[in-house]
Amino acid sequence: MFQSFEVTARPEQGPPRLEGLRGEIAKAGLDGFLVPRADAHQGEYVAPHDERLAWLTGFTGSAGFCAVLQDVAGVFVDGRYRTQVKAQVAPAFTPVPWPEVSLGDWLREHLPQGGKVGFDPWLHSVNQIDQTEAALEGSGVQLVPFENLVDRIWPDQPAPPMAPVDVHPLEHAGESHADKRARLGAGLREKGEAAAVITLPDSLCWLLNLRGADIPRNPVAHGFAVLHASGEVDLFMDERKLAGIGDHLDMGVRVHAPDMLLTRLAGMPGPLRLDRDSVPVVIAEAVGDKLSWGQDPCALPKATKNAAEIEGSVQAHLRDGAAVVETLAWLDGQRPGSVTETQVVE
Structure with a gap:
């Protein structure tokens, strides 16, 4: 089965983890820390080792990030996840509509006196940091490269993936x-x-x-x-x-x-x-x-696909198309309203 409906995080787990992270932020002499849903390769999908955002907040969407300050923790999500985030995170976290509200503008609002916000330099691209620093110019808020503070408090963090090639x-x-x-x-x-x-x-x-x-x-x-x-x-x-x-x-x-x-x-x-x-x-x-x-x-x-790659794509689409047709034919045979989306996936 390609999709799992297993619940991997619960809202009540978030607040104590958030407090643990805030303790590390204070010990590091920082005013905040950024927790992206990203790995060192900036892919849309990440291995369990890199699911820091989900572990900390409970939010399991495929895009977003959390900015943790001592008095507020914003979970930035786009329009696809506005309902999901409310169901998955505890009240200790504040959903933020992104990209309508940018990280730079949010930090300016919540750190009006300035401050130092840490980030793991392995998990952020140059372009991401450059854009945020440009938005923060003149605010007194600094982005500071730092070791990953979530990893300090994640006792059972899975090991990095080691699948054979x-x-x-x-x-x-x-x-x-x-x-x-x-x-x-x-x-x-x-x-x-x-x-x-x-x-x-x-x-x-x-x-x-x-x-x-x-x-x-x-x-x-x-x-x-x-x-x-x-x-x-x-x-x-x-x-x-x-x-x-x-x-x-x-x-x-x-x-x-x-x-x-x-x-x-x-x-x-x-x-x-x-x-x-x-x-x-x-x-x-x-x-x-x-x-x-x-x-x-x-x-x-x-x-730019060569002939062999194009042929591979054709064959893959034939197999995939057959599977879709079989599924649609099965669905047509069900009584209207009798099948849920989850049952279709299963």
């Missing part, structure tokens, strides 16, 4: 990863860039013809990569994930432990391309003055 066969990919690397590397050379940092799991998996299972129902593996203008790649991924792929990765791909990423970036020559819409703040800080802003080099090539 599989090879995406050439017959389905339509192009070897060596050819992809060479093609994209040539594009970097044309722009005078030494390398590009790849932080999006779908880009990484497309580039290296890999598939993973770190996120349920999303065929991606968590990791980072640096694509050099030479076509070589430094892959930052736990080797245990790669144990089952044999010699798929050739000598042009060097594998490193994930915690070596920042150190390696600091020692690499530039310019290094970063995508400000997706790169975590901490990576941009590690690159420093060697950075070159630009789009993820995999984005457009990945979207």
Whole structure:
């Protein structure tokens, strides 16, 4: 079954967790802390390890964030979740209509004397922080990179995902990863860039013809990569994930432990391309003055499908279409009003 109706958080769990976080905020000398629904890869879906927003507040929607101050905790949600958030969070949290109310405007209102608001620099993109800082200019409110305070108080936080990686066969990919690397590397050379940092799991998996299972129902593996203008790649991924792929990765791909990423970036020559819409703040800080802003080099090539990928899409749509038709035929046979949405899913 692809959808679960299991209740993973309850409103009454939120207030004591909120008080625990406020204690850590005070000990850190901060006036607030931001809790996004995001991981270091800025994906729409996150692993249980990264479900900090749901753990803290009880809100389980696929988008939103919480800004926790000592006297108010705003849960920012868009129009899809205005009803859901009221049912899932305790009165200790205040739902905020977003993006109608921006984080910058909200912080200005609730910190009129200014203050320091912490954020985990792995969980926020450069663009997100730049936009909020611009909105806060002149307010006296500062955004401060800090270690994740939610992780300090989450005693049974699940471990980071460690699902095995599989090879995406050439017959389905339509192009070897060596050819992809060479093609994209040539594009970097044309722009005078030494390398590009790849932080999006779908880009990484497309580039290296890999598939993973770190996120349920999303065929991606968590990791980072640096694509050099030479076509070589430094892959930052736990080797245990790669144990089952044999010699798929050739000598042009060097594998490193994930915690070596920042150190390696600091020692690499530039310019290094970063995508400000997706790169975590901490990576941009590690690159420093060697950075070159630009789009993820995999984005457009990945979207431009070759013949093998188009055929794969056709076959997938045939299978999916058959399943939809079967479901609709079954639904037509039910008495009107006798079936709930949940029963249709089941």
